[in-house]
Amino acid sequence: MTAKVYVTLKKAVLDPQGKAVQRSLTKLGFPEARDVRVGRFIEIALEVSSREEAQKRVDAMCRKLLANTVIEEYRFELAE
Amino acid sequence: MTAKVYVTLKKAVLDPQGKAVQRSLTKLGFPEARDVRVGRFIEIALEVSSREEAQKRVDAMCRKLLANTVIEEYRFELAE
């Protein structure tokens, strides 16, 4: 099973990287990119027996290591 | 419209972050995480008139700025 984890800064936290990318896009001729947020994308190959287990374990991984919930939020998807 | 862009290192390219995260997960009691790849996740709020246009423009943004196709690959999804 594979887990795809998306970690982004909480909305209230300033994202200078997103701002910089947005500015560069505008300069490069993409003014239609109105707002940009940059986060992390983590792909995990899992060896688990069930979807439920995967759900529980990946959530634990996120809370323990993959995201810093002081400033970040996460979500994930599971796929075979 | 929103574009969600996922940028990851090409498979054959060394992913030092992924390697370090995988090791750490194992030590933290998640041996089921067999392989980890760390990439970027970029969310773009777009002002475009059609899905086709969005498709074309985001692809151009990826090639021009968001991904370095020498070592990275990208994919993206569009949503209203």
Place this chain on the structure above:
Amino acid sequence: MRVAILQFPGSNCDDDTMHVVTRVLGEDGRLVWHREAQLPTGTDAVIVPGGFSYGDYLRSGAIAAHAAIMDAVRVFAGAGGPVLGICNGFQILCEAGLLPGALTRNASLRFECRQVHVRVEGRPTPFTAAIPAGRVLRMPIAHGDGRYINDDATGLGARGQVVFRYCDPAGGVRDEANPNGSQLGIAGVSNEAGNVVALMPHPERASEALLGEDGGRQIFESLRLSLTPGRGKGRAA
């Protein structure tokens, strides 16, 4: 005093901190490997030094925060033992939950290595007890992830937990003097009890006149003083 200096894979200011503790201050420094379960017996203080623990992969300090030795540090800090985090050490202590808040990418998005000024403030801590409040110290920074964020930054200040703020040479806290976009110019904080302190600038790089600056030494001198029996409770005049 016996100072335990932690070593994680990727720490790179461990030797520098050791140099200052042993050669400059003439004290007893011990390097402690991350896999250890215990601090050396008789440890008076712990320093979590700078560097790129685990390459700073994922997030700065995130992986090191889970090292075995950090459990021992937690116990030591819980008993009131003085703990100082420098740069990556600050990031590790935040990630470990021993300090409030988080450190993220500099607003400039670039690594910044240069001299800055910080103003000493907040409640007296073991690392600032000998430094008069309001004094300006000049020390270098060298980090890419130094922007301090805390959703209660104002409350933190009100409780006296902001120990250092970036300022101009005259002590004015201004945006232009803030090298990384930290909230309210926060350069260093303490826990509620005041015994765990961390800052982004490097006092160990500003402890010898030969290297151009020795103001940072006051932080180590403060520790020495506060560990001297019967001293160090209040703040120096």
Place this chain on the structure above:
Amino acid sequence: MSAAREPEVTREVGRTQGMTDAEYDQMLGILGRTPTFTELGLFMSMWSEHCSYKSSRIFLKDLPTTGACVVHGPGENAGVVDIGDGQVAVFKMESHNHPSFVEPYQGAATGVGGILRDVFTMGARPIASLNALRFGQPSHPRTPYLVSGVVSGIGGYGNSIGVPTVGGDIAFDECYDGNILVNAFTLGIAEHTGIFLGRAAGVGNGLLYFGSKTGRDGIHGASLLASAEFDASSEEKRPTVQVGDPFTEKLLLEACLELMKVPGLLVGIQDMGAAGLTSSAVEMAARAGNGVELDLDLVPRREPGMSAYEIMLSESQERMLAVVEAGREGEALALLEKWDLDAAFIGKVTNTERVVIKADGKVVADVPAAPLAEGLKYDRPRKRPAYLDEVNAVEPLSFAQPAPGDLGATLLKILSSPNVASKEWVYRQYDHMVRVGTVVGPGSDAAIVRVLRPDGSAKGLGLVVDCNSRFCYLDPYEGTRLAVAECARNLAVSGARALALTDCLNFASPERPETMWQFVESLRGLSDACRSLGVPVVSGNVSFYNETEGRGIHPTPMIGMVGTIADPAGAVTQHFKGEGDVVALLGLQTAELGGSEYLKVMHGKVAGRAPRLDIDLEKRVTETCLVLADKGLLRSAHDLSDGGLAVAAAECAMSGDEPVGAELTLPAGDLPPVAALFGEAPSRVLISFSPANRAAVEQVAADAGAPMAILGVTGGRRLVLGPDVDLPVAVLSDAWRTGFRKVVE
């Protein structure tokens, strides 16, 4: 995965992979049969220009490489010089030009990683790095991207591993539009008795692989292998650019130094650089006059299905090959476990003098080590380039000169040129203070780092890299001499005496007779300068093929020089220290505007004759600086280079924490103002000293026979330079501090 699946080797295959028919025949002669595909790979990579120095070897042997301080000269992974107290300095410079052009961040990062390994593989702890960079013209669309990427790549690697980047050199010219230069220098310190060499000694000893796993990256790196034999999908699997992992390198560094401390455990060691496992195994075998046997099934791999060819030629980063005393394998592995590094014994030292490689239980290569390691030697045709007469005939003073009232504006324009402007934008991104040894960091003439003697007291080393490639374009012989002299002078004005140097010779294609002529002229200049200054060459690197679409770069023989200073507290920096100091010029004012920044900025020309170096005058000037520094008589000293006297004076005034103005006259003479202000005659230094020491300073200069002219006194907020330039230091400073940022932002 073995020979069975490998393509048949024919002359045609050799050709498509860049091997000439003569080389192919030579290979057949050595083997006495048709090689396997893996064997072809070994020959191709070991005989590549990069690994074998085939076009440069016959000339390099004439360099002066000996001297009292030299412990190991060229031929080892890095040069080793004695710095007293039982200590040695180990240093080298390497290019990573092409990878950095393709992927600036990773290319530059892995360049730093490579040079660090060259130094610690010898047993030295790296204590300082420098970098020399060349980019295309600022207005080229790719320049900002390349500058940002390269600078953050150098910082990303060096900062993380914790080796301070204490200085460097950066310049722009359109000749680098399609071919940037990224040269990385590292210096380490070891005990004299603790040096390790890349030798596979001791038949029966084990070959220990450690570091990162081997992947399919960079297989085309060293050998510029054409890929006709591979289909598109296999091409996709072989990224030519590697990703650096400074974290693993830090572990590798600490692990190596720990392994080396265990008495008798390591017999030899070499990093896997260009041509990966191939070059380390072959070179170590050949240096010891032994053979090696490798079993590739034991090599830690990142991905399944790698062929023998791929494993042998992979340039995956952060890997080492060591020879371990037989019977002590377990000890070595236990130590590497502590550092979380992959490690495996992959073979043995043999007495066959052959490199034997097995995969899947079969022998896939069996070749003699010596001819592989020795490589080829070419004496390529040389021809003096036709452009020289034309550019040398240009008289710089024939172009319209600014009116006296415009000289101030001219100075501002030159100060804001990215070649001259402050490089703070660059070095602020480098940790230049980690290791608490940086006494003088970037921003002055040479860096000074502290080295602790075994007894704990401090001594110092001076470090600098330099090369004015415009001068080398106008005259490769003189230009190279000037580069060596400027390095030595940069050290001297900082208080350090030149000890030894390394070089990184960046040139266009050696297959072009004009390039070979430039190369040989440049080497002649290098030799002459080294001999007359008594500074040996202890290591170096040649980088050919720096060209795109037939347009070569200017010859760029980058020089990295190391000097010593007994007491680092006596180091001198370039900026004026306060009001009321006397300012004087050491050296002679001559009209040298050929190849100057003035000519380029004001007239867009790189033309004229390169300045002439009077080595005797040079020595008298630098000796004066060294004695003055040693006696503690100097408040500041700054050598004159790009932009001449006017730029140097401005830098003295504005580069300190506090600006300090000065009121200066120009030295007497009949030079036209542009030549007096902006001429780039070598062997000149601007010094300042307390008025109380004036007589003593004059005496020192007189004793050394150095011409000296008093120009004025420091003070105020303006810089006055002769009758025509009078500007607030703040205005100069603004032009100088913002000039670079304009390029990148």
